[in-house]
Amino acid sequence: MTLKPYGKARTTAASQARVWSVWSDPNNWSRWNTGIRWCMLAGPLVTGATARVETTAGSKHTVTFADVEPPSRFTLCMDGPPLTTLRFLCEVKPEGTGSTISQSVTFTGPLAFLFAPLLGAQLAKNFVPVLDGLAAAAEGA
Numbered sequence: 001m002t003l004k005p006y007g008k009a010r011t012t013a014a015s016q017a018r019v020w021s022v023w024s025d026p027n028n029w030s031r032w033n034t035g036i037r038w039c040m041l042a043g044p045l046v047t048g049a050t051a052r053v054e055t056t057a058g059s060k061h062t063v064t065f066a067d068v069e070p071p072s073r074f075t076l077c078m079d080g081p082p083l084t085t086l087r088f089l090c091e092v093k094p095e096g097t098g099s100t101i102s103q104s105v106t107f108t109g110p111l112a113f114l115f116a117p118l119l120g121a122q123l124a125k126n127f128v129p130v131l132d133g134l135a136a137a138a139e140g141a
Helices: 016-023 026-031 112-139
Strands: 006-012 036-041 050-055 060-069 073-079 085-095 098-108
Touching (some): 016 085, 016 098, 016 112, 026 036
Antiparallel strands (some): 036 050, 050 060, 060 073
């Protein structure tokens, strides 16, 4: 079962190419994403690649990348609550001389109907500082 996505978006003065160069480098996410302690991806960001991530809260996850389409989007997939998978869609689109960056999460699996309404909006709130950090890094701040 797949339910509606929960997400946030913002504009940035940085070009799509500049945002992509920052976002598509998971090994450096901890430099601008305050929720990531470290991320290790051995190789390029391509569909099927896997990485290990540790959050600043101390949880460790194996993530898989899907639907990688440079310089526009990728999806990060990971196990969520019991019988649930989280799919984080990360997109950057040209907007005037800058771009619009967005992140959303979709819950899938047999218990998605339970966990999406409980956790989706809260997870989406966490995207605001992530997108702000990404914009600042891409703008060179």
